[in-house]
Amino acid sequence: MILTAESIKQMKERAVQYPHHKSAILPALTIAYHQIGHLNDDLYAEIAKVINVPAGEVAEAATFYTMFPKEPVGKHLIQVCHNISCALMGADSLVGYLEKKLAIKKGETTKDNLFTLISVECLGSCATAPMMQINQDFYENLTPQKVDKILEELKAKG
Amino acid sequence: MFYSPVITNAAAVAKSDRLHLFRYVEYPDQIKVATYEQHGGYQNWRKALTGMTPEQVAETVKNSGLRGRGGAGFPTGLKWGFVPKNSPKPRYLVCNADESEPGTCKDRVLMERDPHAVIEGMAIASYAIGCRLMFIYIRGEFNHSIDRMESAMREAYTRGHLGKNIYGSGYDLDMIVHTGGGAYICGEETALLNSLEGERGLSRIRPPFPAIEGLYACPTIVNNVETLAAVPHIINHGAEWYRKLGTEKSAGSKIFSLSGHVKRPGNYEVELGFNLKSMIYDPAFGGGILGDKKLKGVIPGGASTPFLTPDMIDVQLDYEALTAKGSMLGSGAIIVFHEETCIVWVLLKLIHFFRHESCGKCTPCREGTAWLEQIIDRIEHGQGRPGDIEKMDEVCSNILGRTICPLGDAAVMPIQSAIRLYRDEWQYHIDNHRCQVNTRFEFK
DSSP states (O other): OOSOHHHHHHHHHHHHHSSSGGGGHHHHHHHHHHHHSSOOHHHHHHHHHHHTSOHHHHHHHHTTOTTSOSSOOOSEEEEEEOSHHHHHTTHHHHHHHHHHHHTOOTTOBOTTSOEEEEEESOOSOGGGOSOEEETTEEEOSOOHHHHHHHHHHHHHHO | OOOOOOOBOHHHHHHOSSOOTTTTTTSTTTTSHHHHHHTTTTHHHHHHHHHSOHHHHHHHHHHHTOBOTTTTOOBHHHHHHTSOTTOSSOEEEEEEEOOOSTTOOSHHHHHHHOHHHHHHHHHHHHHHHTEEEEEEEEOTTOHHHHHHHHHHHHHHHHTTSSBSSGGGSSOOBEEEEEEOOSOGGGGSHHHHHHHHTTSOOOOOOSSSOTTTSOGGGSOEEEEEHHHHHHHHHHHHHOHHHHHHSBOSSSBSEEEEEEEESBSSOEEEEEETTEEHHHHHHOTTTTOSBGGGOOEEEEEOSSTTSOOBOGGGOSOEESHHHHHHTTOOOTTOEEEEEETTOOHHHHHHHHHHHHHHHOOSOSHHHHHHHHHHHHHHHHHHTTOOOTTHHHHHHHHHHHHTTOSSSTHHHHHHHHHHHHHHHSHHHHHHHHHHSSOSSOOOOOOO
């Protein structure tokens, strides 16, 4: 099993809340994603057993939703919003700045496996642009100084 | 976990006896149930549940003139009225918190800073339609909103605002916080319901409408966060009070998310009918254009609404006035851009989004958005061909009105308006293989 006992417990708790337990697929995918950082076929099979739905249905749903990476990513997944409000405030140059700082291209992971850099669609932080999401956290009103500090802190944490 | 640092006009709202949604969004501890109760919170839920019939609640909201704040602007009370009176099936209320329309960041503020107001609105709406299990569908990236809504929900249960036999009325009401997986389409109500059922977020053919056959094929009402947050105030002050706010046909107040090239981007609550030019230039709101540059255009209602040029911005922000200008109020997301912005570049950002977010169910939307992105991409990169503008027009007219859900229309309307309003610039791009303006926005 890849899923921890805690993840399994959380999934089972969610499944019984719904009138139809198939509704627990998305919450279960979220729990698995938070534990592992990405999703794959093995996980779909495990989730299916835990919440008692066919594995195909879990995979069918999972592959639709872009929030869950389907390949392993670095410890810190940096997602820069590249949509219009952020783009007007320099999102493209923010991506370029991060590429330079991390010495990787968009879509790549650093050699130490600490950071993966991608750009994504609107994250609902339009009036605090530009912004990025790193794992569960939003970082808004970004400046080069703020980005430097954020990266340093994450590097120090490892 | 970090919460949104976004600017609001809460201080001005607190002094007004007309504005109400943002009154406490910058008040310390408003997220706690005790503070919310001190501010009169849950009294309207109590009033509705113990002093009014469900029909009276629905009638009050209907008479208030409240319309959906998620984008479509459909009259809320009328929508509630579509739930069959004598269906033996359970009824469901779903609060739509899949806030994903580019430019829109208002529901997040309500969920993060006044989550009990959302719950109270949901509870009153549930009672009006006879729902015993209500859902809030929050987009999966909004971890802070999810966290705050879950904490608030637990507190509401503890204080007896949710659960069994609420206020001794015999009415039971439960709540589930459900999270999405990062799909814009799930803000469309039928796609949202599929997603909530554990399916891919594909939109459904209507009829049947969700009010008749929605979640688990049961009568279901889907309302936006801001819409529901207004409901307790309507119960508190009455339909007449709410009707007097705003304009005759666009009653009430609305939160506008102001973003892009303004000095003070933020979320501002104003009465409907407020002037767009004032919103952009008034020091209490946008404060003017960044760097005092010249305004080039405005998207007034989120990425799916047609553009306004500078000569069109002396307009009221309400459903009718914006429609009369060829645009829409949408979700109230005002995106402003100045003279150094290439219109083709803007459209490339927008069409990339719609192509990415098309669920793929309808061929015109799935294929058409991809073609449009290809054409706009080549124009933007100096590879435009004679006839490309006409080709875009043709593709657009083959998408518009030919898809199950409004995503196809949403992708097309900004393109059509951008061609109509800025045609010379598109032509220049194609003829000269380059842009008229050097669009380079640095973050600093």
